Amino acid sequence: MSRERLYLFDTTLRDGQQTAGVDFALEEKLIIARELGAMGMDYIEGGFPGASTTDTAFFAEERDFGKARVTAFGMTKRAGRSASNDPGLQTVLAAKSDAFCFVGKSWDYHVEVALGVTLDENLAAIRDTIKAAVSTGRETMIDCEHFFDGYKANPDYALSCAKAAFEEGARWIVLCDTNGGTLPHEVFAIVSEVKKHIPGERLGIHAHDDAGCAVANSLAAVSAGVRQIQGTLNGLGERCGNANLISLIPTLKLKPEFADKFEIGISDDGLKNLTHISRQLDEMLNRNPNRHAPYVGANAFVTKAGIHASAILKDPRTYEHIPPEAVGNRRRVMVSDQGGRSSLLAELERIGLQVNKDDPRIARLLDTVRERENAGYAYDGAEASFELLARRALGSVPDYFDVDSFRTSVERRHNAMGELVTVCEAVVKVTVKGEARMSVAEGNGPVNALDVALRKDLGIYQPFINDLKLTDFKVRILNGGTEAVTRVTIESADDSGDVWTTVGVSPNIIDASFQALVDSITYKLVKSGAPAP
């Protein structure tokens, strides 16, 4: 059976740029656009030429974005002047783009309140803008802003805006849920009505996520007949964001309800690259990836409950809706107080430790994990500390170094310039291969000073840890009150791109941090194959 083509339109570089705290540099826009092109995106909305220098510059760049049509965004011309006399519109039309997408108002209330023009003037602006863009010979579309709210308030007017653009030759009439409050059944019903006037293969959907329904609304719109979906990577976008293409793409490619009916431009390799693309964008934006993100989150295929783990080991399909590899993610069975032998054995196998399931050390390790989790450790988020615990239980971690003592101090004092400064220092004494060593360091805080001192001189092990860096540090107070203990979780990374997490627990935050630091270094030595002393 032949499948219908469904087009994907990425607006990460335009609506995604409207996310609070997101401000792409030109080079970042180009990197994202190359990734989108390589995965097979149909349209890449590069920005609003004339609105910012970066957006204008983006369209001037040489590009290599696969088959993607680079689209310039703009707004309909202002009332009271002709299209040729509207400098904003002319700047958009002058951009070196393959296509245009113009936002036009379609809610009567907005036309009157936000634009302050008559309903007829707005209709004329839509017509004249689309006519001017179509006359350039380039593909032209309209984002009918607030279409669903507009349709609920005044269906005739909302439809007349969409039809005006359609009659002037717009290739796509994109229905926008701009305020993001429309629900899936409403989207389905309204798209079904619009389809009586404009064919579905000319309709698109642009959904915002203010009610948490952007992905569901996009799918409802496709089921009702639209053939273009607009969205962004990781759901970036104004306020709560846009429909998340990182969730939509696997759904469209892997769920039979859509995959059997529609063909999308995203290749199988593009699908496999999705986890990487999602995390690369977070990295670029200096954001922590959402571990619970559908399909691509670090926890998306992680099993913690023992009953689930036992079934997953028999057949992963028991608790997985798709194979994680299809989207470039991976399966993990966690070890924690919620798991049993199956979880432990699965994790040992992943680490590469072959142990007979009846080996008495397994029961002892399980008891240790449970005791330590009772004391505040959390191994489900600290896989490197778990690996060390497991390797030690099985006798395979050398004592690379012994920490004989450490000391930290925090002092507020006047510096030589007479300024009041806080100075943190640490002294660490270790023994490496029978040789005592002492390192002293300053840091931004006591933990930073300890970290620097500990890693300053580990003798023969120094070359193995030179590229180790701490990338995250989290503190959690457990139990509360005077009995409180502190759990410190440290994320580390090295030049190979590996990232690992370690944990320390103590009533004293410095002591907990130190445990996690020592685990991080020891893990790095194990993974680097450092020889025993």
Ligand SMILES: CC(=O)SCCNC(=O)CCNC(=O)[C@H](O)C(C)(C)COP(=O)(O)OP(=O)(O)OC[C@H]1O[C@@H](n2cnc3c(N)ncnc32)[C@H](O)[C@@H]1OP(=O)(O)O
């Ligand atoms: C729903 C969406 O996400 S639409 C995308 C919105 N994106 C952006 O706004 C980001 C880029 N925007 C900008 O850089 C600026 O707003 C510009 C360059 C476009 C315009 O800047 P300015 O001319 O200084 O106008 P300002 O930003 O104060 O206000 C927007 C103007 O556009 C008008 N306008 C808004 N939408 C439309 C439209 N669809 N058609 C015509 N005019 C419109 C408004 O009425 C307002 O004009 P007014 O102040 O004369 O009433």
Ligand SMILES: CC(=O)C(=O)O
């Ligand atoms: C055009 C657009 O971004 C919106 O209506 O939400």
